[in-house]
Amino acid sequence: MSMSRRVGSSSNPETRNPGLHTGSFSGAHHFTIYNPTMMEVDNSNERQAMRLLAENVIVGAEFDSSDHRSSCHPETRLDITHSIQSWIHNPARKYKILWLHGPAGVGKSAILQTIAETASGAATSILGATLFFSRPNSRDDPKRVLITIAYRLAVRYPLYRQYIVRLLTIDPRLVEKSLAEQFKTFIVQPFGVEQLLAEHHGTVLILLDGLDECNGEEAQCEIILLIGRFVLQYPTCPLIWFIASRPEPHIQDSFLKWELQRAYGEMRVLVDSDQGRRDVETYLRDNFANIREKHRRSIPSSQQWPSESDLSTIAIRSSGLFIFPSTLIRFIGDTAYADPISRLKIALDVIESTSSSDGGHNPFETLDALYTRILSEVPRDVISTTLRLLALCIAGLEGYNFAQTCNWLGITQGRAYGALQRLHSVLYVPEPQNASTGALRAFHASFYDYLRLPSRSGAFYVMVPELIRYHYLRWIRILLESHSKCLTLT
Numbered sequence: 502m503s504m505s506r507r508v509g510s511s512s513n514p515e516t517r518n519p520g521l522h523t524g525s526f527s528g529a530h531h532f533t534i535y536n537p538t539m540m541e542v543d544n545s546n547e548r549q550a551m552r553l554l555a556e557n558v559i560v561g562a563e564f565d566s567s568d569h570r571s572s573c574h575p576e577t578r579l580d581i582t583h584s585i586q587s588w589i590h591n592p593a594r595k596y597k598i599l600w601l602h603g604p605a606g607v608g609k610s611a612i613l614q615t616i617a618e619t620a621s622g623a624a625t626s627i628l629g630a631t632l633f634f635s636r637p638n639s640r641d642d643p644k645r646v647l648i649t650i651a652y653r654l655a656v657r658y659p660l661y662r663q664y665i666v667r668l669l670t671i672d673p674r675l676v677e678k679s680l681a682e683q684f685k686t687f688i689v690q691p692f693g694v695e696q697l698l699a700e701h702h703g704t705v706l707i708l709l710d711g712l713d714e715c716n717g718e719e720a721q722c723e724i725i726l727l728i729g730r731f732v733l734q735y736p737t738c739p740l741i742w743f744i745a746s747r748p749e750p751h752i753q754d755s756f757l758k759w760e761l762q763r764a765y766g767e768m769r770v771l772v773d774s775d776q777g778r779r780d781v782e783t784y785l786r787d788n789f790a791n792i793r794e795k796h797r798r799s800i801p802s803s804q805q806w807p808s809e810s811d812l813s814t815i816a817i818r819s820s821g822l823f824i825f826p827s828t829l830i831r832f833i834g835d836t837a838y839a840d841p842i843s844r845l846k847i848a849l850d851v852i853e854s855t856s857s858s859d860g861g862h863n864p865f866e867t868l869d870a871l872y873t874r875i876l877s878e879v880p881r882d883v884i885s886t887t888l889r890l891l892a893l894c895i896a897g898l899e900g901y902n903f904a905q906t907c908n909w910l911g912i913t914q915g916r917a918y919g920a921l922q923r924l925h926s927v928l929y930v931p932e933p934q935n936a937s938t939g940a941l942r943a944f945h946a947s948f949y950d951y952l953r954l955p956s957r958s959g960a961f962y963v964m965v966p967e968l969i970r971y972h973y974l975r976w977i978r979i980l981l982e983s984h985s986k987c988l989t990l991t
Contacts, residue, residue, distance in 0.1 A: 547662070550669040556654040557676045559645045561638065563653065564617035564631040564708070568638065571827075572615040574787065577780035578608065584768065585616055589627070589706060589741070596766040597732035600756060601745040602772030605947045606824030606868065607777075609745045610615035612770070613710040616743065620706055627704045629654050629740070634711035637894065637943050643720035647683035648676055650707060658705075660697045680720065684727045705739045712746040714946065719807065721746075722755040727760035777821025785812055786828055792834040796841050807845055818852045818867045824945050825868045831926035831944075832875060865947075869957045872948060874963045878923040886912060886920040892963045894941055895949050903936040 561568035573582065583600075588599050603609055610633065620628040630653035634641055655662040668686065675686055691697045698705060715721050728742050746752050748769075756765060771777060773838060789807055794798050800806050807815075819825045833844040848871065855870045879887050889910055893901075901909065907917045914936055921930050921941070927948050931939025943949055956960035 510653050526604040546670045547666045550666040550673075551652070551655065551662075552633070552678060553669055553673055554648055554665070557645055559632065559634075559640045559642060562632045562634070562640045562649055563589065564614055565621070569613045570633060571611055572618055573608070573611045574780075574784045577783050577894040578612055578615070580776055581612055581768065581770065582615055584621075585612070585743070586619070588766070589616070589704070589743070592703060594741070596663065596764065597736070597738075597740070598728060598742045598765035599746065600765050601743070601770065602748040602752075602767065604772055604816065604822070605747060605950060606771045606865075606945060607772060608823040609770055610710050611823065613708055613745050615710055627706050629657060629705040629707050631708040632710070634709070634714040635946070636714040636716070637946050637949060638940075641714055641716040643680055643715050643717060643724070646715065647680065647687045651683075651687040654705075658698060661691060664691050664695070664697060675856060680723055681727065683982065684731070688727075688733075688740070689731060692738050692740055693731060696738070698739050699737065703739060704741055706741055706743060708743045710745045712744055713749050713752060718749075718751045721749075722751055724760070725752065725755040726758070729756075729758075729764040732764050733760070742958040771821065773820040777954070778816050778819070781819045781821065781826050782812065782816040782824065784817060785830070788826075788830045788834075792830070792841050795834065795836075798841065799840060800842060806842065811845065811849060814849065814852060818855075820867070822865075822868060824947050825871065828868070828871060828926060828944070832871070835926055837922070838926065865957070868947065869951055872927065873959065873961065875924065875927055876958075879920070880923075883920040884917070886910075886916060887924070888961065888963055890917060890920060891952060892965050894943065895952060895963055896965050902938055902940050903931045906941060907936075925932050 545947065560566075564570070585599065585601070588594055588596075589855065601609060601612065617631050620626055630650045632646065632649050651665060655665045665687075675683070678686065707725075712721055712724065715724065720948075725744075728744075732738070732740075732742070755761070756767070789812070793806060815826065815829065829848050833841050833843070833848060835844065838844060841946060851870045851874050852867055855867045876884075876887075893906055893909065903917070907914050910917075914933065918933070919928070921928060924930070927944060929939075929942050930945060933943070951957045952961065952963045953965070
């Protein structure tokens with residue numbers, strides 16, 4: 502029931518003397534208050550609530566974080582990005598969820614990065630929150646997904662921030678609730694039930710990239726179902742969801758549930774399409790031009806490099822997978838070698854060795870051959886150290902900085918840098934001055950996929966469980982020995 506109360510002047514000396522009154526309505530008179538539930542804005546509460554959220558987000562998951570992701574190369578993926586933009590800006594859109602899917606390395610993250618940058622740069626931005634999952638970079642904790650989204654929305658929208666502050670002031674342990682409870686608290690209640698932004702914002706875009714890299718298939722499916730049921734229950738809510746992932750069976754099954762059929766539309770990034778090959782060729786031409794400029798002393802100005810034939814060969818064998826040309830460009834332009842002509846010849850030899858006589862091929866075959874060639878350049882006397890370092894990355898211990906990783910393995914940083922010297926085209930290796938802050942990581946998850954499967958990596962197969970077990974036992978032994986020495990001294 503709506504209530505009103507007429508407030509007039511008071512005989513209270515505090516209200517007659519502004520110097521004696523420190524409230525929000527000092528000196529005010531003749532006004533009406535409706536539904537008189539009044540709260541003083543407490544900046545300390547807001548700071549504490551926002552700090553609590555910030556401490557529990559997935560660090561580096563934002564599109565504009567310091568852990569930068571590449572957007573689409575100019576003049577590539579125009580057909581897909583235009584279709585996505587049409588869906589985003591169409592107020593009569595049929596679906597509130599768009600699912601973009603395709604295999605690893607096809608460029609999904611670059612597409613979402615481009616969409617996020619474009620949406621953010623618009624004069625009236627509709628970008629609410631972005632979350633780029635990455636298992637290699639430890640951005641995969643499902644317990645922090647809704648907190649990360651809530652934090653970005655709270656930063657952007659004052660009404661939502663007030664709602665969040667009120668909740669967390671009452672119950673700070675909301676950040677520890679289950680995924681379903683957090684979704685209800687941070688999404689359903691404010692946007693569905695209370696409709697906080699309904700009158701102020703026509704569209705609020707939430708973008709989730711790499712859902713398949715969120716930790717746990719069950720959590721991935723739950724996120725899909727929570728979002729799907731929400732958009733069906735609250736069709737007028739301004740939130741729209743753009744989700745990208747590999748087409749893993751459990752993710753497909755979640756989207757195909759009968760109850761979600763009316764909730765989403767889908768878009769597939771095709772492998773080995775005509776448009777994909779043209780996009781790869783555009784990417785290659787520009788990047789080879791950059792390599793030629795950097796190495797102009799070693800490439801004669803009179804020489805056409807690369808030849809049109811070589812360029813076409815690479816574009817065709819890329820099969821529309823952008824991870825192949827991007828890895829190849831880093832391999833050819835590696836400054837440690839400063840010999841792009843010879844490196845291109847090596848790359849072409851790799852492509853030739855994987856050519857199929859019947860005209861058909863596995864799209865990952867050429868990429869795998871390139872990964873094998875890169876690892877083959879690691880000297881034999883350090884390859885065991887190299888694989889141990891890679892094993893820790895695959896096992897999820899890449900959250901440790903480089904110095905800690907070396908300590909864990911019991912090797913010097915010098916030896917570790919030597920073991921990784923030939924892998925800069927596939928790995929980010931922090932500079933020595935950043936060893937205590939930067940972490941070793943792969944440029945793309947497809948490299949870890951390759952290492953995990955002996956059918957793909959052969960002699961470079963990394964047996965993660967055995968190596969991790971060995972190192973756990975090693976550290977347990979060290980701890981027991983240390984404990985024993987302490988008892989002896991006492």
